[in-house]
Structure formats: structure tokens, C-alpha cells
Amino acid sequence: MRPQDLLQPRPEGLYCSPGDFYIDPVRPTPRAVVTHGHSDHARSGHGIVLATPETLAIMTERYGADFAQGRQPVAYGERVDRDGVEISLAPAGHVLGSAQAVLRWRGFTAVVSGDYKRRRDPTCKGFEPVQCDLFVSEATFGLPVFRHPPDTEEIARLLHSVRQFPERAHLVGAYALGKAQRLIRLLREAGWERPIYIHGAMQRLCALYEDLGVELGPLEPATAERGGDLAGEIVICPPSALQEKWSRRFADPVTAFASGWMSVRARARQRGVELPLVMSDHADWDELISTFRELPEALLWITHGREDGLLRWAELEGRKAQALRLSGYEDEED
Numbered sequence: 001m002r003p004q005d006l007l008q009p010r011p012e013g014l015y016c017s018p019g020d021f022y023i024d025p026v027r028p029t030p031r032a033v034v035t036h037g038h039s040d041h042a043r044s045g046h047g048i049v050l051a052t053p054e055t056l057a058i059m060t061e062r063y064g065a066d067f068a069q070g071r072q073p074v075a076y077g078e079r080v081d082r083d084g085v086e087i088s089l090a091p092a093g094h095v096l097g098s099a100q101a102v103l104r105w106r107g108f109t110a111v112v113s114g115d116y117k118r119r120r121d122p123t124c125k126g127f128e129p130v131q132c133d134l135f136v137s138e139a140t141f142g143l144p145v146f147r148h149p150p151d152t153e154e155i156a157r158l159l160h161s162v163r164q165f166p167e168r169a170h171l172v173g174a175y176a177l178g179k180a181q182r183l184i185r186l187l188r189e190a191g192w193e194r195p196i197y198i199h200g201a202m203q204r205l206c207a208l209y210e211d212l213g214v215e216l217g218p219l220e221p222a223t224a225e226r227g228g229d230l231a232g233e234i235v236i237c238p239p240s241a242l243q244e245k246w247s248r249r250f251a252d253p254v255t256a257f258a259s260g261w262m263s264v265r266a267r268a269r270q271r272g273v274e275l276p277l278v279m280s281d282h283a284d285w286d287e288l289i290s291t292f293r294e295l296p297e298a299l300l301w302i303t304h305g306r307e308d309g310l311l312r313w314a315e316l317e318g319r320k321a322q323a324l325r326l327s328g329y330e331d332e333e334d
Contacts, residue, residue: 007134052098109131116138118283136303143285154278158277176201197236242257
């Protein structure tokens with residue numbers, strides 16, 4: 001069977017024609033499978049949305065209870081049928097509730113990974129490889145230059161800076177869904193027991209994580225009244241807030257940004273980041289390659305990222321691979 005008999009790229013997104021549904025469609029569709037809650041993958045206006053219970057809860061929090069006409073929660077490992085196509089969800093390790101969509105049809109297995117990472121994340125289940133005939137992979141950091149350091153080292157750098165500059169607040173830019181909560185949990189594991197101050201845009205999602213069983217410890221709002229009194233404290237905010245009037249309420253802050261892109265010094269300088277923290281919710285080059293090697297029989301479709309480097313690797317390894325150029329997907333870390 002040809003892979004394109006099961007999956008084809010369309011303007012709306014990746015379409016499964018036998019099952020008549022889309023995976024992470026960028027436009028409203030009658031039936032959608034959503035891999036995770038980031039806004040470039042999870043959009044409102046669909047008919048029926050199939051996703052993990054956590055992803056559906058995140059979509060409800062972000063878009064309201066009527067974000068879709070109907071919803072179908074599917075737990076990891078549960079199997080459902082859509083017009084003869086068996087669908088199941090496997091952990092992707094990207095953010096809470098993130099999943100790989102596993103499709104089985106006429107003896108052929110395709111895995112659409114969505115976004116994923118391979119290192120441990122205390123806020124979500126780790127990636128689980130699924131043997132398949134076709135693996136659709138992101139390539140956000142698909143170049144050999146991207147090799148992310150251990151998270152513990154970056155957290156240690158942040159805490160060292162706090163000790164070194166106790167008279168300054170540390171403002172850490174982090175994406176509101178996934179990265180912020182992961183950063184908080186890693187700080188707790190490193191021994192930071194004091195309250196962590198969060199921007200107002202973080203509060204609802206942090207509360208949702210707590211409701212879904214992820215303990216974040218004491219959190220306090222980073223209000224205007226407290227701005228000048230947060231010397232020696234850690235404040236987490238959306239990356240955009242580092243450039244806004246909101247950040248000026250803190251006296252001589254250390255600006256930090258937690259992102260895989262902080263390995264590119266020019267990006268850190270462009271944003272005026274004093275303390276770049278290389279922390280990504282995407283797989284780096286080594287993790288992408290190791291994942292491909294764990295799936296030796298799979299044809300590789302590579303999308304929304306730096307496909308050329310991985311295509312060249314596949315050519316040298318004798319692996320079958322092609323670029324799957326889907327539009328409408330952005331990197332939430334950028």
C-alpha cells in the first residue's frame with residue numbers, strides 16, 4: 001500500500017482520506033484529531049475533536065467550552081475506529097497531554113508525531129516510540145548545530161545568577177503553555193522552595209496544570225505593586241512581556257529567556273536577553289536521529305522545520321525520506 005492512500009497534505013492540514021478526518025488542521029474541519037494544545041496545532045471551530053482529555057481541557061481553557069461542536073476524549077493506548085481506520089494516541093513528551101496520532105489501516109501503520117521531545121519532563125508523560133511503516137516527524141531543530149544541554153545545567157545557571165545578583169529580580173521569558181510549568185517544576189526539583197512570581201497571562205494555565213495533577217508549589221502574581229519588591233526573586237512571564245511596559249516595573253532586572261533558540265547568540269542579542277537559557281520542548285538533532293534509528297522500518301515524512309538536514313542524513317543512511325511541506329505551523333518558542 002502507498003502511504004498517500006492513507007494520508008495526504010491539504011491546505012487544511014494532513015488528511016486521512018479513508019477515515020475522513022484531519023490531523024492538527026489549521027482551518028475548521030468536520031472531524032479533527034489534535035495532537036496537543038499549542039495554538040498552531042489546536043484551533044477552534046472544528047466539528048468533532050478527538051484528543052487526550054488533557055488536550056481537550058487545555059483547549060477548553062484557551063478557547064471556551066464551545067471551541068468545537070463535539071469532543072471525543074481518548075486516553076493513551078485506547079483504540080477507536082473511524083470508518084475502518086483505527087486511531088490511538090501515544091505520548092509525545094512535548095507538553096501535558098501531547099500525543100502522537102497512531103493510525104492503522106489494512107495492515108499499514110502510520111504515526112504522526114506532532115511536536116515531540118525525548119528528554120524527561122516532570123510535567124508530562126515521556127515520548128514512546130511506536131513501530132510503524134510511516135513516521136511523520138517535525139524538524140524544528142533539524143540541524144546538527146542544535147544540541148541542547150541538560151535541563152539541570154540551565155536551571156543551575158539561573159539559580160547561580162540569582163545568588164550572584166540578589167539585588168535584582170530575574171525575569172524569565174517562557175511560553176505560557178508547557179514551558180512555564182516545566183520550568184517551575186525543574187526549579188522545585190533543584191530546591192527552589194520560595195514563591196515563584198508569574199505574569200497574569202500564566203495564571204489560568206498554571207491553575208489548570210495543578211487541577212490536572214501537576215504540582216507547581218507556591219505561585220504568586222507578579223503585580224505592579226510588587227514589582228519593586230522582588231529583588232532576588234524569580235518571575236516567569238511570556239517572552240513578549242520582556243519587551244513591554246510591564247517589565248519596567250522591576251528595578252534593574254536580569255532578563256532571561258528559556259528556549260531552544262537561545263543557542264543562537266544572535267537571537268539572544270536581538271531580544272536583549274542577558275541570560276539565555278537553552279531549554280526546548282522540541283527534540284534536538286541527536287534526539288531526532290535517535291528516534292529515527294529506533295524506527296528502522298519507517299518511511300520518514302519530515303515537516304514544519306529544517307527538513308533539508310534530516311533529508312541529507314536519511315540519504316547517507318540509506319533511509320527513505322521526503323519533505324512534507326505543511327503550512328500554518330509556527331514555533332511557539334520563537
